[in-house]
Amino acid sequence: MGRTLAEKVWEQHVVRRAEGEPDLLFIDLHLIHEVTSPQAFDGLRMAARQVRRPDLTIATEDHNVPTVLGPISDPVSKTQVETLRKNAAEFGIRLHPMGDAGQGVVHIIGPQFGLTQPGMTIVCGDSHTSTHGAFGGIAFGIGTSEVEHVLATQTLPAYRPKTMAIEVSGELPVGVTAKDLILAIIAKIGTGGGQGYIVEYRGEAIRKLSMEGRMTVCNMSIEAGARAGMIAPDETTFAYLKGRKHAPEGAAWDRAVEHWKTLKSDDDAVFDKVVEIDAGTLTPFVTWGTNPGQGLPLGAAVPDPEEMADPTERSAAERALAYMGLTAGTPLREIEVDTVFVGSCTNGRIEDLRAAAEILRGRTVKTRTLIVPGSMLVKLEAEKEGLDKVFEAAGAEWRQAGCSMCLGMNPDTLQPGERSASTSNRNFEGRQGKGGRTHLVSPQVAAATAVTGRLTAPADL
Numbered sequence: 218m219g220r221t222l223a224e225k226v227w228e229q230h231v232v233r234r235a236e237g238e239p240d241l242l243f244i245d246l247h248l249i250h251e252v253t254s255p256q257a258f259d260g261l262r263m264a265a266r267q268v269r270r271p272d273l274t275i276a277t278e279d280h281n282v283p284t285v286l287g288p289i290s291d292p293v294s295k296t297q298v299e300t301l302r303k304n305a306a307e308f309g310i311r312l313h314p315m316g317d318a319g320q321g322v323v324h325i326i327g328p329q330f331g332l333t334q335p336g337m338t339i340v341c342g343d344s345h346t347s348t349h350g351a352f353g354g355i356a357f358g359i360g361t362s363e364v365e366h367v368l369a370t371q372t373l374p375a376y377r378p379k380t381m382a383i384e385v386s387g388e389l390p391v392g393v394t395a396k397d398l399i400l401a402i403i404a405k406i407g408t409g410g411g412q413g414y415i416v417e418y419r420g421e422a423i424r425k426l427s428m429e430g431r432m433t434v435c436n437m438s439i440e441a442g443a444r445a446g447m448i449a450p451d452e453t454t455f456a457y458l459k460g461r462k463h464a465p466e467g468a469a470w471d472r473a474v475e476h477w478k479t480l481k482s483d484d485d486a487v488f489d490k491v492v493e494i495d496a497g498t499l500t501p502f503v504t505w506g507t508n509p510g511q512g513l514p515l516g517a518a519v520p521d522p523e524e525m526a527d528p529t530e531r532s533a534a535e536r537a538l539a540y541m542g543l544t545a546g547t548p549l550r551e552i553e554v555d556t557v558f559v560g561s562c563t564n565g566r567i568e569d570l571r572a573a574a575e576i577l578r579g580r581t582v583k584t585r586t587l588i589v590p591g592s593m594l595v596k597l598e599a600e601k602e603g604l605d606k607v608f609e610a611a612g613a614e615w616r617q618a619g620c621s622m623c624l625g626m627n628p629d630t631l632q633p634g635e636r637s638a639s640t641s642n643r644n645f646e647g648r649q650g651k652g653g654r655t656h657l658v659s660p661q662v663a664a665a666t667a668v669t670g671r672l673t674a675p676a677d678l
């Protein structure tokens with residue numbers, strides 16, 4: 218019987234297997250940030266251990282950094298960042314600190330440097346590590362004790378998840394993006410729908426996505442509860458990687474591509490579960506609630522919990538509407554927002570910024586609008602293209618790289634009761650600041666919303 222892509226990559230990394238025990242996997246790349254690493258390094262110190270493979274480990278500062286130039290004023294954030302610097306120096310780990318040209322959100326810098334490659338196992342103490350699966354590897358988030366294990370041994374014990382195929386047939390209509398697709402997928406299968414699975418996104422619509430789009434899709438796998446998300450590498454993947462700083466070169470590149478071409482599910486591979494979606498039926502998607510599965514097409518209205526048959530779904534919706542300050546039946550297009558955030562590891566890449574700039578060019582924003590490049594390199598690229606000027610002319614704020622308003626761990630937050638349209642991946646209660654209300658959207662919808670002050674698609678402008 219044929220094997221799935223996930224099974225192939227997994228098998229290639231098993232260094233020890235024993236009956237009734239988790240497999241011990243070799244880890245090809247370990248990404249580190251300031252929030253989930255301090256105790257792991259403390260553990261190493263206490264056990265007098267070294268980092269086994271500093272060459273396969275890379276750190277960046279992202280969650281706690283301010284996105285305006287200047288020092289960190291919050292004492293907790295400052296300590297976390299200083300601790301990471303101390304640990305990186307002591308254990309010999311490459312670090313991209315604030316102000317460094319390589320700094321950025323951990324899931325943006327791996328791919329941009331070509332560190333993220335097909336067929337790899339990649340881990341990080343961060344749930345959105347699934348982003349890297351867009352290159353055809355197995356990438357997943359781990360807890361801090363696992364971070365310590367990987368630092369010490371470059372291996373990780375893990376049980377192999379089941380496999381799910383999400384087949385996306387057809388073509389995304391004009392104006393419908395990878396973000397709309399993944400929001401629609403999560404609304405369909407639910408925030409627990411992927412639990413226990415590695416999802417492989419397949420089909421014509423996936424093949425047509427750029428690497429940026431594929432990363433957006435894989436990024437949010439975790440929001441459907443999946444352990445990881447992945448997409449088989451192809452010419453789009455190879456073209457993206459070629460010439461990047463850590464990509465193989467010359468003969469090594471040719472050998473790598475030969476291997477990468479074998480990384481796909483066999484035609485007769487059997488998935489434990491298959492979900493089918495027709496991309497052609499999709500329209501821009503937005504969330505109305507407090508989990509990423511509570512989403513609807515922008516043309517719909519705020520749903521009525523009374524009409525929900527499932528009691529759990531109904532009470533979740535009631536609570537969400539109360540928190541979000543929304544009334545059932547209100548057209549989503551009439552919801553007014555105070556703030557627009559374009560950024561994060563979901564939509565903080567160059568293509569996302571270009572899309573937002575295209576809409577904002579020659580227009581003026583009605584809301585506070587933060588445009589935050591996912592990395593300093595994205596910032597540089599955007600500035601070379603003059604996108605910063607477009608944003609500033611429209612009245613938006615152009616910032617330094619970081620997680621920013623994706624989560625309230627730095628100065629970019631919502632005030633209680635404030636409402637945002639945000640290109641990030643989580644709309645949980647308080648996610649962007651205590652009492653803040655979040656609508657997850659694509660960069661295109663975010664930019665159009667900034668122009669009107671209401672949830673808007675570019676086609677409405």
Ligand SMILES: CC(C)[C@H](C(=O)O)[C@@H](O)C(=O)O
Pocket residue numbers: 252253280342343344345358624
């Ligand atoms: C702070 C970190 C542990 C967290 C995560 O694991 O994802 C954050 O990145 C998030 O997006 O919620």
Ligand code: SF4
Pocket residue numbers: 279280322323324343345561562563619620623624641642
């Ligand atoms: S940008 Fe948001 S989702 Fe991504 S790592 Fe940072 S906080 Fe987590």
